[in-house]
Amino acid sequence: MSGHSTLVTTPAAALDIERLRRDFPILDLKVNGKSLIFLDNAASSQMPRQVMERWTKYRSEQHANIHRAVHYLSETATAEYEKARLKVQAFINAGESRECIFTSGTTDGINLVAHGYGRKFFQADDEIILTTLEHHSNIVPWQMVAEERGAKIRVVPISDRGELLVDEYRKLFNAKTRFVAMTHVSNALGTITPVREMIAIAHEHGVPVLVDGAQAAPHLKVDVQDLDCDFYVFSSHKLCGPTGVGVLYGKAALLEKMQPFKGGGDMILSVTFDKTTYAPIPAKFEAGTPPIGEAITLGAAIDYLSAIGIERIAAHETDLLDYATDQLNRMPGIRLIGTAEKKAAVLSFAVEGVHPHDVGSLLNDDGVAIRTGHHCAQPVMQRFKVPATCRASFAFYNTMAEVDALAASIARVQKLFA
Amino acid sequence: MDSRELYQEMILEHNKKPRNWGLLADATHKAEGLNPLCGDHLHLSLRVAGDTVEAVGFEGEACAICKASASMMTAVVKGKTRADAEQMVQEFRDMTTGKLDPAAPHHLGRLTVFAGVRDLPTRVKCAILPWHTLHAAFAGTNTASTE
Numbered sequence: 001m002s003g004h005s006t007l008v009t010t011p012a013a014a015l016d017i018e019r020l021r022r023d024f025p026i027l028d029l030k031v032n033g034k035s036l037i038f039l040d041n042a043a044s045s046q047m048p049r050q051v052m053e054r055w056t057k058y059r060s061e062q063h064a065n066i067h068r069a070v071h072y073l074s075e076t077a078t079a080e081y082e083k084a085r086l087k088v089q090a091f092i093n094a095g096e097s098r099e100c101i102f103t104s105g106t107t108d109g110i111n112l113v114a115h116g117y118g119r120k121f122f123q124a125d126d127e128i129i130l131t132t133l134e135h136h137s138n139i140v141p142w143q144m145v146a147e148e149r150g151a152k153i154r155v156v157p158i159s160d161r162g163e164l165l166v167d168e169y170r171k172l173f174n175a176k177t178r179f180v181a182m183t184h185v186s187n188a189l190g191t192i193t194p195v196r197e198m199i200a201i202a203h204e205h206g207v208p209v210l211v212d213g214a215q216a217a218p219h220l221k222v223d224v225q226d227l228d229c230d231f232y233v234f235s236s237h238k239l240c241g242p243t244g245v246g247v248l249y250g251k252a253a254l255l256e257k258m259q260p261f262k263g264g265g266d267m268i269l270s271v272t273f274d275k276t277t278y279a280p281i282p283a284k285f286e287a288g289t290p291p292i293g294e295a296i297t298l299g300a301a302i303d304y305l306s307a308i309g310i311e312r313i314a315a316h317e318t319d320l321l322d323y324a325t326d327q328l329n330r331m332p333g334i335r336l337i338g339t340a341e342k343k344a345a346v347l348s349f350a351v352e353g354v355h356p357h358d359v360g361s362l363l364n365d366d367g368v369a370i371r372t373g374h375h376c377a378q379p380v381m382q383r384f385k386v387p388a389t390c391r392a393s394f395a396f397y398n399t400m401a402e403v404d405a406l407a408a409s410i411a412r413v414q415k416l417f418a
Numbered sequence: 419m420d421s422r423e424l425y426q427e428m429i430l431e432h433n434k435k436p437r438n439w440g441l442l443a444d445a446t447h448k449a450e451g452l453n454p455l456c457g458d459h460l461h462l463s464l465r466v467a468g469d470t471v472e473a474v475g476f477e478g479e480a481c482a483i484c485k486a487s488a489s490m491m492t493a494v495v496k497g498k499t500r501a502d503a504e505q506m507v508q509e510f511r512d513m514t515t516g517k518l519d520p521a522a523p524h525h526l527g528r529l530t531v532f533a534g535v536r537d538l539p540t541r542v543k544c545a546i547l548p549w550h551t552l553h554a555a556f557a558g559t560n561t562a563s564t565e
Contacts, residue, residue: 032420355481357456361421361541373456387457387479416425417433417482 015308015316021397023048023304034367037402042187042215042346042393043371044237047301051240054300058293066292067266067283081292084299085282091302092232093223094249101248101255101282102295106214107137109233109248110181112285113210114141116258118179124150126178129202131156131164132383133186133193136376138212142181151178158383162189162338169198173205180209184216188377188389189338190321190346192220196227203228208254214238218395219317219344221310224249236294241301245294248285255281262287313396317345320394320403327407333414337389345394348375351410354417356388362416366409421541424534425482432486437493442475451478451551451562453543458484462492462551469499481544483535488548490529500556507549514545 021027026046029036038046058080064073066081082097089097103109118141122128128142132155139153146153154177156169164182180202184195199209208230213222217234224232231254235246250258260267260278264287269277278284305313324347328334333352351359360372371391374381381387392406441448445463452459460478464471474492478485491510495503502525509526512518516536535545543564554562 355479355485357458357481357541357544358425358483361538362425365420365422381457387459416422417430 015312015396017316017397017399020308021399023050024397025049027397031367031369032365034365037366037368037398037405039392039394039398039402039406040369040371041218041395041398042238042391044243045218045240045395046397047240047242048304050304051242051297051301055242055293055297058296062296063293065289077292080296080299081290084295087299087302088247091222091306092217092247092249093225095225096252098280098282099249099252099255101250101285102290103233103246103248103285104244104291105235105237105246106212106233107141109231109246110138110210110212111141112248112261113181113231113233113250113258114145115261116285117208117254118142118145118151119148120257120259122146122149122151122178125176126151127154127172127174127176128152129154129156129169129172129177129180129182129207131169131182131193132158132379133162133164133183133189133191134181134377134379135183135187135212135214136378138181138183138210139379142179152176155379156182158191158380161340162186162191162380162384163340164191164193164198166194166198166201170201173201173207177205177207180207181212182209183212183214184222185213185219185344185346186338186377186380187215187346188375188380188391189340189348190215190343190393191338191340192216192342192344195229199228199230215344215346218305219310219314221314230254236298236301239298239301240304241298242291242294245291245298247298250281252281255285260284260287264288266290308396316396317394317398320398320400321345321347323400324392324394324403324406327403328410331407331411331414334410337384337386347392347394348389349392350386350389351413351417354413356390358417359390359410359413362413363406363409366405366412368406368409370406421538424532424538424541426531428490428528428531429482429486432489433482436476436485436489438475438489438496439477440475441477442473445475447555447558449551449555449560449562451547451554451564453484453547453564456481456544458544458547460484460488460548460551462488462548462555464552464555466500469501471495471498471500471503476548480547483532483541484544484547487532487545488551490531491548491552494527494529495552503552504556507553510549511546514542 066078210231211229213234232249237243267287337348356372442463447464458480465473550562
């Protein structure tokens with residue numbers, strides 16, 4: 001024996017997909033007599049039994065309004081709601097839990113910042129930078145505040161592969177630039193943007209950045225401190241959680257100087273008809289009764305995903321994407337739209353001579369659920385000169401066999417239209 | 419219903435070779451039709467002399483159901499009076515929303531190939547859009563939307 005020791009590492013165990021699939025009752029569904037093949041996860045993902053059970057437990061044993069009464073249930077619900085906030089904090093590695101605000105979803109979070117920050121601080125001729133990749137929910141709120149304040153929107157262009165042109169982005173900054181709002185992952189193309197680098201560039205100019213993480217949070221490890229983003233927004237229902245709840249992360253110093261979005265109960269310290277004093281964050285931005293059970297259930301979804309491991313989820317989804325990309329590239333008459341170097345598990349494509357809507361309807365006959373349309377990202381469609389695309393988007397519970405079924409179903413559509 | 423039943427030979431053929439494709443240079447009536455959710459987008463032009471549709475042409479970007487519906491519509495309304503064409507708009511709308519009494523006489527003829535869309539709620543708008551657009555062109559409102 002030599003004196004050398006050998007470091008033995010075991011590769012991270014691959015996901016046991018068949019076991020995981022048993023957690024999702026909906027995956028047993030038959031559609032048109034065929035097994036459901038759910039490839040519309042970018043729109044909303046499915047919920048595992050463990051997360052549903054958390055909702056049932058809350059409704060059965062823990063529900064009351066929070067932050068109010070002194071009775072047992074109110075105290076329990078309040079404690080569970082705040083525990084969910086801690087889970088969110090850990091999930092995105094926020095510095096403090098009070099920087100994590102429960103919203104009704106990504107759209108709500110962006111509107112909150114557009115109102116709370118934009119309407120308070122933007123002035124005439126100020127400039128807001130958006131990107132071509134944005135979902136309408138990260139365009140329209142900024143247009144609304146820009147119109148009201150007389151501010152201007154500047155747009156970062158993309159390459160033919162669907163990647164943001166960082167050099168062009170750099171050139172957009174000037175003394176009037178006040179804000180950047182950009183996506184972390186494109187919902188229409190799957191492009192993972194160089195968000196960390198782009199935030200650093202904005203900060204060189206003293207400009208805060210909001211990141212739309214709706215598509216990123218389910219697929220990538222998000223670390224808001226490492227990104228150094230000023231705001232980060234995402235939704236629960238794309239994370240195997242319920243609809244109606246989402247998260248806005250904001251740096252405490254910014255959240256504190258913003259104006260509240262909605263007025264009401266729970267967001268005040270004291271109210272007289274002469275003056276109302278707002279509560280400290282996060283309560284300042286959580287007016288009214290929040291989605292208590294939904295937030296707690298989101299906490300359970302975060303536990304579920306974290307137990308599997310976001311990195312392992314990402315690895316499997318990348319395998320699915322690579323396999324599906326390869327399968328579709330082999331088929332004649334298929335054009336992939338969005339071929340960025342770094343992509344999350346979204347595959348947008350066009351079938352030559354067949355409108356996406358027809359593709360979607362015919363795939364549904366085979367039980368295959370994809371999204372067709374403009375994906376609420378019309379600027380992306382305009383950039384690629386298509387009215388709409390077909391989009392297959394994968395989750396960790398999808399299988400290679402389902403990718404094969406997608407390809408076979410597309411081939412049948414091509415045959416029908418030949 | 420299996421949507422494959424809807425994609426019959428006649429619809430596929432009209433989708434591939436739409437009749438009356440192209441806009442009229444001497445149109446008296448025009449309208450644009452849009453399904454904002456799915457992106458079907460049509461332009462329709464008519465030349466109406468007296469009370470008769472003398473010529474009709476269309477263009478656009480649309481799914482097979484919408485394009486075939488537009489193609490067959492243009493073929494059938496050419497030479498018809500405005501009143502007869504409007505009557506067909508009503509009958510087509512009723513058929514695709516399940517309100518047409520199959521026993522009652524109607525003027526749809528081969529257009530009954532679209533009857534199946536009544537069981538595909540997401541596709542009804544595709545089939546109806548050209549007809550809404552025709553109605554808008556007659557009415558002079560210039561735009562039609564199924565939203």
